[in-house]
Amino acid sequence: MVSSVERRRVVRRVADLVPVPEGGACVRVGIDGPDASGKTTFADELAAVIRALGRPVARVSLDDFHHPRAVRYQLGRDSPEGFWRHAFDYTRFRSEVLDRFGAGGDRRYRTAAHDVVTDTEHVTPLRTAAAGTVLIVDGLFLHREELVAAWEMSVFLDVDFAVTAKRMALRDGADPDPDHPGNRRYSDAQRIYYAACTPHERADILIDNQDLITPRIVRERP
16 A cells, blocks of 8 residues: 555545534545546545544445446447446445435445446445444545535545556556557546536545655645
8 A cells, every 4th residue: 555644644634624513413425536546545544544533434335336237238348338327326325325324314334235246246234334424435426416415525536547547557457558448448438427527626625646655635625
């Protein structure tokens, strides 16, 4: 895991900005960004800092709420439009996770519903979060219409596609060329997302995460 003074400073600043509502209400925090932008790592680091501050935390990834392949690939395995439209089961994610932490929710949630590797249903047991829990979610497309209103705070990690392609090559063995057909399913889906939902503007906190050692907070919403 990458660590530096500047990175720790940025994560701590984000942790300090997480709202502290009255009456034991929970807070839902979304960590968004393109593939390989560093969402999972950042979300885990943020969770660790918030726990160290004495607040209860729940961690969930949207990656564990994919649609089955028959749904995901209905427009073709390489279709950016299909990836944008059909990759994730937002209805289930809202009902099993986000709504449970919202106003009137029972805080009983699941961490997963589908195993993307085996393409089988993988429904984890219900967990009950403590009052005042900070739910931290990492995932793609978190500022789309189905989800954007759910976040009490959201972060977008901004990274160029040329950089994310190189990271995906190291992580997954993909081609490092962002315009390679195998990568365009993801990068072009992000372009559709950017045009439709302007996540850079919708996010409460915009972070330049090009350099993992020296991330930079570009904007904080008052």
